[in-house]
Amino acid sequence: MSGIGREKNRPLAIYAVFYLAFLYLPVLFLPVFSVNDSIYISFPLKGFTWQWYESMIGNEPMLNSLMNSIRVALATATISTLLGIFAAKAVTRYTLPGARPVIATIMLPLVVPEIILGTALLIVIMQAGGTLSLLTVTLGHILLCVPFSMAVLMSRFEGFDRSMEEASADLGENAWWTFWRVTLPMAMPGITSSFLLCFTISFDEFIMAFFLGSTDPTLPVFMWNQLRFPQRLPGVLALGSCILLASFFVIALAEYLRRRSSFNSDPGAITID
């Protein structure tokens, strides 16, 4: 481990700090202006206020869309993770002829623009005489989440020691109890992080919800509608800051769980293939 790495590279370190600032600063403008006592989003700051947060409390349409988003995200995360477990277990446990094209097909939503997936789904739903609702939004979100869930769980299952399951079977457990007492506990970190990941993706997702949603919006669509009214901007910023904070916690937790469970596995596996 000599040669590279031991030498200090100060310009690079300075660049890294600037780059992190570039990543974080825009996002941090939201909380700053959310406590600014002015409906105009501009400098200089006028004064500190919690009023935009207080006005959120009695905002029925906003709370309604928040509940919608939570419901959609819970359903999406549950179903996508289940489907991800089936798929990841199947391709890691069994040698399947033609596994690569099958995996590639399931991963396809990662490399197709969302607007195309969304409109395609819209076409079929309308042609089949369906109506748009939170259910159709959930379908769209499942489509986006299954590849992520499968990728996370595959990296978990790949490091799986098959002999544990075999030992369980040898010691007289049947397949059912082997699954509950051996497979599931071992896969649990992966399942948790898949669930959190899918929840966050769904909770923040806009395009699918925009195309496949009805007049009963999810939170991002609600925010989108608010952006047209300048006087409501500070309220949106307050809401956005709350979401920011919540997302940070959920994702930090998910990342922590995933990295702890499979730090040596290949995060690039999510993206390539």
Next chain:
Amino acid sequence: MNTVAIIVEAPRAGFWRRWLMRSEALRGYLLLSPTLLVMLGIMVIPMVGMVVLSFWTQHAGNTFDTTLTLKNYTDAFTRDMYRILFMRSLGISLLTTLFTVLLAYPMAYFVAFHVKRHKMVWIILMTLPFWTSYLLRVFAWKIILGYNGAINSGLISMGVISEPLTILLYNPTAVVITLTHAWAAFAILPIYVSLEKIDRSLLEAATDLGDGPVARFFRIVLPLSLPGIIAASVLIFIPTVGDYVTPSLVGGTDGYMISNAIQFQFARGNNWPLGAALALSSMVIVTAIVLVYVTVIRRLTARIG
């Protein structure tokens, strides 16, 4: 006796093995079937439906003339408006991809080679902003670049300018800046992974054989990190061509992209077949570009190797 047994057993063992393999595949596909069925229902069938619809014609109301026609595609490829939107979308995405990869590379390099402890903290730190709402991240740039936005009001209150700059927002540059920020994680992670995989002894060997840091970088690190660069470019280029939120919020009419035209045809324009043709055309163009790009890079690296 033994040899006889072996001779008799051998074909049977082969048979059982093959049967087991076959049943293993069967069991695997059985386990895979719920996921495959769902993906068939919500992805494959809709895509096929979209292809079919793109050859139909919209009637007043929500009915379609189902005679097959190429009219939507000739419209998509011959009308000036769509040609401009296609070219602009591709241009914006190419620039975004280029800038995102260029900016992210040194960062990924830094974490892969110069951070010794708490790598995980750095990785989480780099990726955390990208799990917050995409809508809000894009909107943040509207706040920064806007007429009364952070940059303008900041510069005015410092006395640098007297009138707000109007060149910041509502143009393709604003779209590129915003996208470069919004998609950074998709460059950082793949590049970081490919850098992290590089066998450190190769670097030592290069140093021992007299390569300086620069030569070492170009002869070893860069070629070996190409898979990460390819993955990053593909992952950024494809979705940004079809991005709708960013051009709508910070693009203005000069920064509209093909997705705005697609959305229009599915909403007020009420010409779904044309919308489908536009969507599929952009997908085919993007896929073609990506395939050419990946092939060219692979060829080039094969020659270097």
